[in-house]
Amino acid sequence: MDSANLKALSPLDGRYSSKTASLREYLSE
DSSP states (O other): HHHHHHHHHHHHHHHHHHHHHHHHHTTTT
């Protein structure tokens, strides 16, 4: 996964933290 995908998801972290919580462990690396 490239940085463009990570940046695209960053706004979701705050508003949809409960939905992205399971993904965060993979995306935070």
